[in-house]
Amino acid sequence: MSTFPISIPRPVHPTGVWGWITTIDHKRIGILYGITAFIMFISGGIEATLMRIQLAGPELDIVSAAVYNQLFTMHGTTMIFLAIMPLSAAFFNFVIPLQIGARDVAFPRLNAFSYWTFLGGALMLKLSWIGGATDAGWFGYAPLTSVAQNPGTGIDFWIISLQVLGVASLAASFNFIVTIINMRAPGMTMMRLPLFTWMSFITAILLVLAFPVITVALIELTFDRYFMFNFFNVANGGSVVLWQHLFWVFGHPEVYILILPAMGIVSEVLPVFAKKPLFGYKTVVLAGAIIAFMGWMVWSHHMFTVGLGAVANAVFTVTTMLIAVPTGIKVFNWIGTIWGGSIRFTTPMLYSLGFIAMFLLGGISGVMHAVSAHDAQQQDTYFVPAHIHYVLFGGAIMAILSGIFYWFPKYSGKMYSEKQGKISFWLIMLGQNVTFFPMHFVGLDGMPRRIYTYVEGMGWEFWNGVATGGVFILIIGFLLVIDNIGRNWRNGKPAPADPWDARTLEWSIASPPPEYNFEEIPVVRSLDDWWATKQGGAHKEIPASGGSGDEGHGIHLPQPSYWPMVTAIGLFIAAYGVVFNDLIVPWGIAAIGLVIGFVGVYAWSFEPVNDPEEDSTH
Amino acid sequence: MAQEHAAQIHGEHEDTTTGLNHRKMLMWAFLGSDCMFFGALIATYLVYQGKSLAGPMPVDVFDIPVTSVSTFVLLMSSMSMVLAYAALTKNNLKGFRIWMISTAIMGATFIGFQVYEFSSFAHHHVDINCSSPGELTDYEQHIFDEGCSNGEAHAESHEGLKPQTNLFGTTFYTLTGFHGAHVTLGIVWLLSLLLLSFKKGMITPEKNLDVDLAALYWHFVDVVWIVIFTVVYLFGVFPGF
Numbered sequence: 081m082s083t084f085p086i087s088i089p090r091p092v093h094p095t096g097v098w099g100w101i102t103t104i105d106h107k108r109i110g111i112l113y114g115i116t117a118f119i120m121f122i123s124g125g126i127e128a129t130l131m132r133i134q135l136a137g138p139e140l141d142i143v144s145a146a147v148y149n150q151l152f153t154m155h156g157t158t159m160i161f162l163a164i165m166p167l168s169a170a171f172f173n174f175v176i177p178l179q180i181g182a183r184d185v186a187f188p189r190l191n192a193f194s195y196w197t198f199l200g201g202a203l204m205l206k207l208s209w210i211g212g213a214t215d216a217g218w219f220g221y222a223p224l225t226s227v228a229q230n231p232g233t234g235i236d237f238w239i240i241s242l243q244v245l246g247v248a249s250l251a252a253s254f255n256f257i258v259t260i261i262n263m264r265a266p267g268m269t270m271m272r273l274p275l276f277t278w279m280s281f282i283t284a285i286l287l288v289l290a291f292p293v294i295t296v297a298l299i300e301l302t303f304d305r306y307f308m309f310n311f312f313n314v315a316n317g318g319s320v321v322l323w324q325h326l327f328w329v330f331g332h333p334e335v336y337i338l339i340l341p342a343m344g345i346v347s348e349v350l351p352v353f354a355k356k357p358l359f360g361y362k363t364v365v366l367a368g369a370i371i372a373f374m375g376w377m378v379w380s381h382h383m384f385t386v387g388l389g390a391v392a393n394a395v396f397t398v399t400t401m402l403i404a405v406p407t408g409i410k411v412f413n414w415i416g417t418i419w420g421g422s423i424r425f426t427t428p429m430l431y432s433l434g435f436i437a438m439f440l441l442g443g444i445s446g447v448m449h450a451v452s453a454h455d456a457q458q459q460d461t462y463f464v465p466a467h468i469h470y471v472l473f474g475g476a477i478m479a480i481l482s483g484i485f486y487w488f489p490k491y492s493g494k495m496y497s498e499k500q501g502k503i504s505f506w507l508i509m510l511g512q513n514v515t516f517f518p519m520h521f522v523g524l525d526g527m528p529r530r531i532y533t534y535v536e537g538m539g540w541e542f543w544n545g546v547a548t549g550g551v552f553i554l555i556i557g558f559l560l561v562i563d564n565i566g567r568n569w570r571n572g573k574p575a576p577a578d579p580w581d582a583r584t585l586e587w588s589i590a591s592p593p594p595e596y597n598f599e600e601i602p603v604v605r606s607l608d609d610w611w612a613t614k615q616g617g618a619h620k621e622i623p624a625s626g627g628s629g630d631e632g633h634g635i636h637l638p639q640p641s642y643w644p645m646v647t648a649i650g651l652f653i654a655a656y657g658v659v660f661n662d663l664i665v666p667w668g669i670a671a672i673g674l675v676i677g678f679v680g681v682y683a684w685s686f687e688p689v690n691d692p693e694e695d696s697t698h
Numbered sequence: 699m700a701q702e703h704a705a706q707i708h709g710e711h712e713d714t715t716t717g718l719n720h721r722k723m724l725m726w727a728f729l730g731s732d733c734m735f736f737g738a739l740i741a742t743y744l745v746y747q748g749k750s751l752a753g754p755m756p757v758d759v760f761d762i763p764v765t766s767v768s769t770f771v772l773l774m775s776s777m778s779m780v781l782a783y784a785a786l787t788k789n790n791l792k793g794f795r796i797w798m799i800s801t802a803i804m805g806a807t808f809i810g811f812q813v814y815e816f817s818s819f820a821h822h823h824v825d826i827n828c829s830s831p832g833e834l835t836d837y838e839q840h841i842f843d844e845g846c847s848n849g850e851a852h853a854e855s856h857e858g859l860k861p862q863t864n865l866f867g868t869t870f871y872t873l874t875g876f877h878g879a880h881v882t883l884g885i886v887w888l889l890s891l892l893l894l895s896f897k898k899g900m901i902t903p904e905k906n907l908d909v910d911l912a913a914l915y916w917h918f919v920d921v922v923w924i925v926i927f928t929v930v931y932l933f934g935v936f937p938g939f
Contacts, residue, residue: 262718319745
């Protein structure tokens, strides 16, 4: 293929840091996602810890009210967009191609672009602490975000970095939709897909449809802030309720974007450690699809106290209660899976069981919110943070921890310390309940959320003190997790290919998998094909890992590329240019960023996808 | 069968599960996402329809015959795009280039109309003869009431319709502006392909996926305009709808 004039030779087998920067290997990108997101999780945790210390007793003065507002806004935004979503994305990247028997994702370079764009958006948001971060709450209700109320750059950083993160998420979702539909190994029909891949697929579809809505809402807010448009300007007839509708039309599907991958992980872990097939595979798939569909019909339950009227409240009460049904079906399926199984209580299994218990509690308080009359009592009290932490910490984070330990042998090639893992599980389990359960009590007792302090004698001191104490149990638990993973990743004992006697294809190849994943693309004959293969006695020889790339196997992998990162950097510069649009030349920096981005896209387009004659001459 | 067919069309022996090309599937997923993007913008427009507190309304500024012409041009550009693709598959590279240029020109014409329309709306002015005002819209009535009360001969307003003027301006310029940006990007894309076709072997009857994808995008943007023209322009001027 003739090369385009501006094309620069692709990097050939780069090593070290440069190898990671130019990588388009889905496994490496998955690890990059995981590490970055975990660091973001820690930063969100630090923000939470500061808040809890401030609330430990009445009228403390650890942080000011202004800083407190920034803390809770950044904590929410960080945990949702920079921690849970990208931690799920880490698993999407690492696991999906392995589970469907593919050598990579459909668009390896787009995948790299997603990661670097995500990193840019994440840095941009976190760096906004310098000079004052956003303080309007993670759902940024108008008019708190208007220039009149909030003239600083905090809101601008929040808007623009969310847009950048949106680009990253959308690109990744397009990639995974195509990968899952189009890259399955022969015989891997949709109804033989492992559950995690199924839930990721549904998540990607939700994301592709939900994110444009928040994109539009943020564009409208941007235009209001930058150019005095009237979208949320009440003086000219604008409606602040429109923001709430647009935000929650995105925001509620987003809740399922956060929890469906978690449900997928749990549905992988339980059958393996109960030594039984998933109970009612088709039902679990269908329940996931129904949750995703109904997720679009419940958004106004976030707005019961806005005054939408009795009919709207009644309708959204009913739909919200209905969505508990498919969720309940899943819980029963999980219980059915472990029922009568020969259960091994390994660390990932414990986390998955913990997930079921904690998520159930969160689900129950969720159904309480669904009753609009009841919700009117709970709105803006600590009962709501209690609920969200049971579903997002007790739910999503517990499942993610389960996944971190379950796939640890696969991505690191080492074994973690089971004993340390179990101790950390019990600490985290205890810590989260000590931290979050008292929030139910103070919430029902009328303590508002998002207040930086409270006076003595309200009866809130004791449980707030307890909740703050719980945070330190959580911190010890997570330090143990980090130590367990970090130490064993380097010095752990080598993991066999299939340490868990598992069921899905990723365990049929070496740990860690070779760059090309499968020496031979597997042919799938049933659900849980790897398990069936093992039962059939057909002992498959698993080749040891250690081959570097395509040498000796005649397997052509796409080569690394600079352009995804160049494009992402262009976007990053453009994003900063939008926030600081009056620096030097008006909109000059944004224009430079866009030009770099365009050059990146063009060079990317004309870069040969795979150079068959390969390199050395370059 | 389908797989063979796809491989034939795209000249790439791609081994995909469904036989559909990866990039084509990505394009469809993107268009689905873009539907929600325009859906949210149109929803915003509809929520605020008739809620403006002051300033010109759709009946004051819209010129349906003019916009009909630009709509017609844009729809014809879709046909031209189809002809370009057809010419390419028949190995008529010259025909392909001619139809590509014509598609891009028609797209640019549409954008030209939009620029004209935006600037004429922004400079919209009203001049009412106080002694014989004739039939007045609500906005003109307002100017009449303000300007003719002191026995003046004329009531005038040069305020025009800007995005900041009222909710109609805000939502109208945002919605149609983003559509215009889509068309503009499409023109850049078409011209890039046109340039590429001069490089040997880059665009051939077998290697036509790039053109196919651009055509999908172009048709999608046209369909969105049909919705905008109906909902914004026709419903705005003929409230009976």
